[in-house]
Amino acid sequence: MAGSNSFDALAKKYKNFLVPAYKIKVKGKDIVASSNLAVEDLSLDLSLDSASSCTFNIANAYDLKARTFLGDIKSLLKLGTVLEVEIGYGSNTTLIFKGYVSEVSYEFQDIPALSITALDVRRLMMDGQARMMVHSVQNYSQAFSDVMQRYQKICSTLVIDKTDDKLSSVTQTISDYDFVAKELAWKADREFFVLAGKAYFRTPQKSTEPITTLEWGQGLLSFSRNAMYLNSDIRVVGFDEKNKEALLGEYKSKSDDDQSDVISEPQPTVFTEPDAGETAQVKRRAESEGKKKKQKTQGGKAVSIGLPEIVPGRFIELKKLDKDIDGKYYVKSVSHSIGGDGFTTSFNIGGWK
Secondary structure (H helix, E strand, C coil): CCCECCHHHHHHCHHCCCCCCEEECCCCEEEECCCCCEEEEEEEECCCCCCCCEEECCCEECCCCCCCHHHHHHCCCCCCEEEEEEEEEEEEEEEEEEEEEEEEEEEECCEEEEEEECCCHHHHHCCCCCEEEEEECCHHHHHHHHHHHHCCCCCCCEEEEECCCCCCEEEECCHEEEEEEEHHHHCCEEEEECCCCCEEEEEECCCCEEEEEEEEEEEEEEEEEEECCCEEEEEEEEEEEEEEEEEEEEEEEECCCCCCCCCCCCCCEEEEECCCCCCCHHHHHHHHHHHHHHHCCCCEEEEEEECCCCCCEEEEEEEECCCCCCCCEEEEEEEEEEEEEEEEEEEEEEEEE
């Protein structure tokens, strides 16, 4: 999904967005076409910060005469089945989700239906109790790779920005998800997320080229943006074991929007990181925490025409709103919905440039 597309180019690619399409694949085979499934209300919720999900209903899974759900369909989508979902228009679809069937519901209303929920690998990483082990690795990126080896069946591709930490081992005392998302990613200044079956351990906001450019009234149906007051002093304290001295990294985090400072010297927020043994490390972590704090004060949401290209972890450019609002926005979460009302995409932003 790399690169940028103009809205006109996307309209041409998808033949003016007239015929929404999707494929649900099991072992590489589109089961919607091969089994003639009547799929209703397909929804994909993609996120940087939590497990992504896919839900859909199958309206022709029940034999009214025999009073039973069809065995072939039940077997095809049994719990634990790994599936992939592509969406788009006409014959042009793009893979945006890979996960496993986590829940099967049998719904009896006017027409009995089979309701399927699938989740990505992050949900499996959250399961169970804390894992107690020591990873014999030289850096945090190797520790990430070590953890993800357990999930190769559902997530075989890792996209890693290597780190240059000098370690001999890393001790894990929490779940795989918390270890990767809250410990390794924090210490290595990386963002961890999963998209289309690929797990990313990446420099934050690395891909700055916008997915596409939308204008209010041309592709962009609605948009709201909010900014909160921010004037913060972030300090990270480490320790240089060799020279037996404390290290300090500091970062001033302030709103990018026009604001008047209420106080001149804000109360500092201090993080103690004993494993940060170099000046560059404490400075990097202070800057990373300061930028994350800023992103939490920048929010908004939008609805657009259905576009598979809009995914978390990328920027999107918005225009013809206001000279102070037009710009590039970082996508944090996305919901793609295909149903009776057509194909729409809604997304939440977490920061802007």
